[in-house]
Amino acid sequence: MASDTIYALSTAPGQAGVAVIRISGRNAGTLWGKMTARQPEPRIATLLKLSDPTDGSEIDRCLALWFPAPASFTGEDVVELHLHGGRAVVNGAISALAKLPEFRPAEAGEFTRRAFANDKLDLTEVEGLSDLIAAETEAQRKQAIRQMDGELSRLIGNWREKLIRTLAYLEAEIDFPDEELDEGISDQVKNNILVLQSEINQHLDDGHRFERLRDGFSIAIIGPPNAGKSSLLNALARREVAIVSDIAGTTRDIIEVHLDLAGYPVTLADTAGLRELEEANDNNVELEGMRRARTKAEAADFKLAVFDLAASQKPDLETLDLLKRGDSLVVLNKADKSDQAISTLASELSEFEIQKISAKTGTGIDALIKRLTDEVVSKLGTTGSSVGITRERHRKALIDTLDALSRSLLAPLPELAAEDLRLATRYLGRITGKVDVEDLLDVIFRDFCIGK
Numbered sequence: 497m498a499s500d501t502i503y504a505l506s507t508a509p510g511q512a513g514v515a516v517i518r519i520s521g522r523n524a525g526t527l528w529g530k531m532t533a534r535q536p537e538p539r540i541a542t543l544l545k546l547s548d549p550t551d552g553s554e555i556d557r558c559l560a561l562w563f564p565a566p567a568s569f570t571g572e573d574v575v576e577l578h579l580h581g582g583r584a585v586v587n588g589a590i591s592a593l594a595k596l597p598e599f600r601p602a603e604a605g606e607f608t609r610r611a612f613a614n615d616k617l618d619l620t621e622v623e624g625l626s627d628l629i630a631a632e633t634e635a636q637r638k639q640a641i642r643q644m645d646g647e648l649s650r651l652i653g654n655w656r657e658k659l660i661r662t663l664a665y666l667e668a669e670i671d672f673p674d675e676e677l678d679e680g681i682s683d684q685v686k687n688n689i690l691v692l693q694s695e696i697n698q699h700l701d702d703g704h705r706f707e708r709l710r711d712g713f714s715i716a717i718i719g720p721p722n723a724g725k726s727s728l729l730n731a732l733a734r735r736e737v738a739i740v741s742d743i744a745g746t747t748r749d750i751i752e753v754h755l756d757l758a759g760y761p762v763t764l765a766d767t768a769g770l771r772e773l774e775e776a777n778d779n780n781v782e783l784e785g786m787r788r789a790r791t792k793a794e795a796a797d798f799k800l801a802v803f804d805l806a807a808s809q810k811p812d813l814e815t816l817d818l819l820k821r822g823d824s825l826v827v828l829n830k831a832d833k834s835d836q837a838i839s840t841l842a843s844e845l846s847e848f849e850i851q852k853i854s855a856k857t858g859t860g861i862d863a864l865i866k867r868l869t870d871e872v873v874s875k876l877g878t879t880g881s882s883v884g885i886t887r888e889r890h891r892k893a894l895i896d897t898l899d900a901l902s903r904s905l906l907a908p909l910p911e912l913a914a915e916d917l918r919l920a921t922r923y924l925g926r927i928t929g930k931v932d933v934e935d936l937l938d939v940i941f942r943d944f945c946i947g948k
């Protein structure tokens with residue numbers, strides 16, 4: 497595999513000022529002379545004519561960069577060609593490269609996979625890089641760059657080192673037993689394990705904020721038909737995303753928009769109006785819509801329950817039930833209309849936090865955005881530690897580590913305690929990819945695009 501030289505367009509396809517083709521592998525340097533007149537100095541951008549290796553016809557004038565191994569992104573010989581960003585130029589260069597012996601197109605994530613194989617990046621840094629490319633908001637970008645720079649890797653590495661030292665200490669005790677210890681493990685070893693357990697626990701107990709920042713914070717808009725849910729979605733998104741009409745039951749499918757609140761990613765979902773079954777007219781479709789609404793609301797991080805403050809109706813039981821199940825806010829809409837009915841609604845909803853708005857005129861929308869922003873920042877914002885668990889796989893490995901540490905404290909013999917510490921070290925090592933991670937690699941690199 498790694499004997500092949502791989503190439504790919506590393507910038508987005510289509511028309512652009514510049515397109516970058518990356519080439520990596522043993523034979524990367526063979527294009528010098530075959531496709532250019534000369535070989536550039538390492539790491540010095542050089543303007544060169546690029547031509548077809550078979551007939552010498554000119555493809556483009558490009559800037560070429562030469563990174564001889566091991567000082568390159570992949571750790572192999574790497575060439576970067578900065579071409580004019582046109583489709584025909586890129587296609588011409590790609591088909592010319594295909595003519596060189598042992599050159600083949602790269603697979604998705606293959607450059608990064610080679611960088612990992614050559615110890616240029618560990619797994620958490622690879623994940624950070626993947627997150628950086630996927631980052632859509634400022635907070636996501638900052639988190640990704642910290643992980644790519646190795647902050648998580650250093651935290652895990654530090655724990656692993658402490659653990660290895662404790663293990664060495666324990667092994668010394670096993671080899672040179674101290675009669676006073678009475679066959680147990682020493683206080684020193686116990687103490688180290690307890691400290692490690694508490695540090696790992698602190699990081700696990702993070703409200704999943706680092707993971708949520710990757711995925712985005714989800715808010716579901718729920719409530720009875722015609723309350724103005726779709727109107728609210730449009731007002732928050734500042735564009736006409738969802739259909740608004742005075743017909744009850746207009747929205748059937750979930751309609752989602754992405755918002756950026758103070759740099760934090762939010763997915764806002766509009767849902768079908770919830771009402772009692774006998775009222776639902778066009779039953780099958782509407783029932784399916786309501787089912788989807790319910791599922792969405794249950795999975796959401798936060799719910800906005802919208803009611804028409806001018807409608808003299810009682811809040812429906814479904815919406816009330818969803819509201820009661822945690823993080824939510826009541827939105828009384830249509831504040832531009834007469835609010836004689838508000839007293840009934842407000843008293844029924846008095847146990848909840850209430851904001852009055854008009855999706856139509858925009859009254860109260862800024863205050864609502866402020867309230868939602870505060871919510872998102874409090875849930876995703878990182879006040880204390882700046883480095884954390886960004887993936888379920890990290891969490892699982894840490895839980896396995898803690899289990900092994902707990903077992904070591906209860907082990908009836910120091911030899912068995914040592915075996916548990918050895919296991920704990922392996923679990924930590926899996927996070928950064930220090931030990932047996934073959935099974936994880938395909939999953940991790942699958943998220944990458946070609947050319948990365």
Ligand SMILES: Nc1nc2c(ncn2[C@@H]2O[C@H](COP(=O)(O)OP(=O)(O)OP(=O)(O)O)[C@@H](O)[C@H]2O)c(=O)[nH]1
Binds near residue numbers: 740
């Ligand atoms: N006066 C007034 N009318 C509003 C306001 N918000 C929405 N409406 C009207 O209320 C009606 C229903 O609005 P929608 O946004 O479609 O309501 P919905 O909750 O999405 O309705 P369903 O999708 O059918 O459940 C439309 O005629 C809107 O123009 C508001 O703030 N003031």
Ligand SMILES: [K+]
Binds near residue numbers: 721742743744746747
């Ligand atoms: K409607």
Ligand SMILES: [Mg+2]
Binds near residue numbers: 738
């Ligand atoms: Mg609607």
